[in-house]
Each structure stands twice: as C-alpha cells, then as structure tokens.
Amino acid sequence: MNALQTNVSLRNFNTLRLCSNAAWFVAARSVDEVQECVHEARNRGLPLFTLGGGSNVILGPKLDALIVHMNILGTEIVEEAETYAIVRIGAGEVWHEAVLWAHREGYYGLENLALIPGSAGAAPVQNIGAYGAEVKHFIVQVNVVNSVSGECAQLSNEECEFGYRDSLFKRESGKHWVITSVDFRLSKVPVCNLEYPELKRILSDKPVTPSSILDAVIAIRTKKLPDPSDQPNVGSFFKNPIVSREHAKRLHDEHKRKSTRLNSSHDV
Ligand SMILES: Cc1cc2nc3c(=O)[nH]c(=O)nc-3n(C[C@H](O)[C@H](O)[C@H](O)COP(=O)(O)OP(=O)(O)OC[C@H]3O[C@@H](n4cnc5c(N)ncnc54)[C@H](O)[C@@H]3O)c2cc1C
Structure with a gap:
C-alpha cells in the first residue's frame, strides 16, 4: 500500500483552501490499496472518508479519520x-x-x-x-x-x-x-x-x-465561474428548488406583475 501518513495538512486538497488536518492519510492508487485502507481503518477503529478533488467539501480543522485520497487513474x-x-x-x-x-x-x-x-x-x-x-x-x-x-x-x-x-x-x-x-x-x-x-x-x-x-x-x-486555484470556492451553495408546474406558473405570473409595476413606476 502507498505510505500511510499521519497528521497531514489537507489545505492543498480542498478548493476552499481550509486548514484541516487529517489524523491518517493515504493516496490510494488501486482497488487493492482501497481495500487495504478499509482493513487499516477497521484495525485502528477509525472512520474512513474518501476525498476526491475537494471541490464540494467543507473540512473541519481536525479530522480523526483515515482519509483515502482517491488516486485510481486510467x-x-x-x-x-x-x-x-x-x-x-x-x-x-x-x-x-x-x-x-x-x-x-x-x-x-x-x-x-x-x-x-x-x-x-x-x-x-x-x-x-x-x-x-x-x-x-x-x-x-x-x-x-x-x-x-x-x-x-x-x-x-x-x-x-x-x-x-x-x-x-x-x-x-x-x-x-x-x-x-x-x-x-x-x-x-x-x-x-x-x-x-x-x-x-x-x-x-x-x-x-x-x-x-x-x-x-x-x-x-x-x-x-471563479477558478478555485485563483479564488478558493466550492461553486454554488444552493440547489435549484423543484416545485410543481402550477406553482412555477404562479411564481412566474406574480413576478411578471411585480416587474410590470416596477417598470411602469420607473418609466414615470
Ligand atoms: C467553481 C465550481 C463550480 C462547480 N460547478 C458545478 C456544476 O456546474 N455542477 C455540479 O454538479 N457541481 C459543480 N461543482 C461542485 C463539484 O465540482 C462537484 O460536486 C464534484 O463532483 C466534486 O468532485 P470532487 O472530486 O472535488 O469531490 P470532493 O469534494 O472530494 O467530495 C465530495 C463528496 O463526494 C465524496 N466522494 C468523493 N470521491 C468519492 C469516491 N471516489 N467514492 C465515494 N465518495 C466520494 C466525498 O466523500 C464527499 O462527500 C462546482 C464546484 C466548484 C468549485
């Protein structure tokens, strides 16, 4: 298995550039290495957390876990x-x-x-x-x-x-x-x-x-969109709400009425 490291800074492994320290860390390059991580985590009584590019996570300052950084290529x-x-x-x-x-x-x-x-x-x-x-x-x-x-x-x-x-x-x-x-x-x-x-x-x-x-x-x-390497970010923080067609139409009509009122007062 790729070396098991301790107390690893994850600052360069998340796009918000948060200072976070992993108690245990492995860059896993194969399915076998992932399986070894599972056994290692079990033997040490640690939770296992998979980290990819770190572009959709908010990491806490101290992670008492085995972080598996996904490195399987091909x-x-x-x-x-x-x-x-x-x-x-x-x-x-x-x-x-x-x-x-x-x-x-x-x-x-x-x-x-x-x-x-x-x-x-x-x-x-x-x-x-x-x-x-x-x-x-x-x-x-x-x-x-x-x-x-x-x-x-x-x-x-x-x-x-x-x-x-x-x-x-x-x-x-x-x-x-x-x-x-x-x-x-x-x-x-x-x-x-x-x-x-x-x-x-x-x-x-x-x-x-x-x-x-x-x-x-x-x-x-x-x-x-801001490039995370220039400006730390995780993209959007929200999901577009899903509503019924009727509700969407009601909102649309309401918004249309309001914007017409706004436009006409603006014209005056
Ligand atoms: C500027 C910007 C723009 C973005 N635009 C979009 C967009 O248009 N559409 C969109 O959908 N998303 C977008 N995102 C969000 C992000 O790119 C995606 O969610 C992306 O899939 C996260 O990949 P990651 O490898 O960085 O995941 P990470 O942040 O490392 O992980 C995210 C979650 O997935 C889990 N995970 C990661 N890898 C694995 C794995 N191999 N096995 C199991 N679990 C795993 C982690 O445990 C964590 O819970 C954007 C983000 C940024 C910063």
Whole structure:
C-alpha cells in the first residue's frame, strides 16, 4: 500500500483552501490499496472518508479519520459497438481531463459537463449536472468497494438512485461505498445537447457539433465561474428548488406583475 501518513495538512486538497488536518492519510492508487485502507481503518477503529478533488467539501480543522485520497487513474474501453462504447474511467481521474479524453477519442455526450471541478469518482455522488445535462444519463455502472467489509461490488444505474444533484452515495444507506471507477455509455455518433438556452443562443450562428458545444461550455464557464486555484470556492451553495408546474406558473405570473409595476413606476 502507498505510505500511510499521519497528521497531514489537507489545505492543498480542498478548493476552499481550509486548514484541516487529517489524523491518517493515504493516496490510494488501486482497488487493492482501497481495500487495504478499509482493513487499516477497521484495525485502528477509525472512520474512513474518501476525498476526491475537494471541490464540494467543507473540512473541519481536525479530522480523526483515515482519509483515502482517491488516486485510481486510467481509462479503458469495456465494450465497443458500431454506435456506442462503454468506457471505464478511474475514480481518481480529473473529471475535465476525462471529458476531454472521451471527446478526443470520438466518444461523445459529456461535452456539456466540461470543466466541472473534481474527480471522475465523485461525479455520481451528486449526479453532477450543468448546461442541460446530467451525468446519470451516461452512467451504466459504478464500481465500488464496501468501506465496512472491503468487498468489491458493481451498482447499476438504477441502484445508484440518481436524483437532482443527488444519489444513493449521499444517503446513510450508501455512504459506505467507495467509488473506484465509473462505466459510461458514450455515443460514437456525434450527439449535441442544446437544451440550455444560453448555449443555444451562443451557437445560433455557428455549426453545432460536439466540438463547438465543448468550446462554448468551456468559454461560458471560464467567463462566469471563479477558478478555485485563483479564488478558493466550492461553486454554488444552493440547489435549484423543484416545485410543481402550477406553482412555477404562479411564481412566474406574480413576478411578471411585480416587474410590470416596477417598470411602469420607473418609466414615470
Ligand atoms: C467553481 C465550481 C463550480 C462547480 N460547478 C458545478 C456544476 O456546474 N455542477 C455540479 O454538479 N457541481 C459543480 N461543482 C461542485 C463539484 O465540482 C462537484 O460536486 C464534484 O463532483 C466534486 O468532485 P470532487 O472530486 O472535488 O469531490 P470532493 O469534494 O472530494 O467530495 C465530495 C463528496 O463526494 C465524496 N466522494 C468523493 N470521491 C468519492 C469516491 N471516489 N467514492 C465515494 N465518495 C466520494 C466525498 O466523500 C464527499 O462527500 C462546482 C464546484 C466548484 C468549485
């Protein structure tokens, strides 16, 4: 196993740059090493916590736990047909690099999700989404290690119970899973998702291809969002509320009335 370290500063392992110290720390590079971490944590009576890119966590000053920093790398074609491929991406791969790799290889679909910070292994945890796409639509299977027993398992898309920025992995019943790799079904036929209005507008006078979508998403995100390496942050702190269609219409009508009143008083 990669060296087990003690009293490790996590300041460079979270995008808020919080000062946090891990009692125990391992950078796990393989499924075997994750399993060894599970046994180590059990022998020492420590809780085990998986850390990816640290872009969606608020770490306390002292973590009396074994922190497994996910370092499993690699990409692999698990299955290939005429129109699609199933690709396996190691949980420690940087998500954006994985998106670029798939696009370069001619496996399309993930372009709208470019430049989301973090690791590939964390993508299923909150079912990352942006610019009209959600990762759940591409995930076939999530490969995991049980952090209690050390056993390996595979969870199907359905078993991951994906929801809006939500999944089994965020619930008490799924917190024991350490994700070691994720299998995605990607299209070999170019696919373009223009559901996000701003994307549609930007590309209205350009050819719409997976490459132009990728470039547009990167351009929008670079312009809009602070780069955590320049300005420590964790992106949004909120989830868009989900309300019924009727409620949304009521809010819309109400807002329209108010803005009309505001506009007319402004005109005066
Ligand atoms: C500037 C900015 C913009 C962002 N934009 C978006 C966006 O558009 N859409 C979006 O959905 N999110 C967005 N996020 C949030 C963040 O990028 C995602 O939640 C990302 O998936 C977190 O990945 P990570 O590797 O950094 O996870 P971490 O922060 O390391 O971990 C997050 C949680 O996942 C768990 N976890 C991590 N890896 C594993 C694993 N291998 N196995 C099991 N559990 C694991 C951790 O224990 C923790 O509970 C943004 C964040 C920032 C800073």
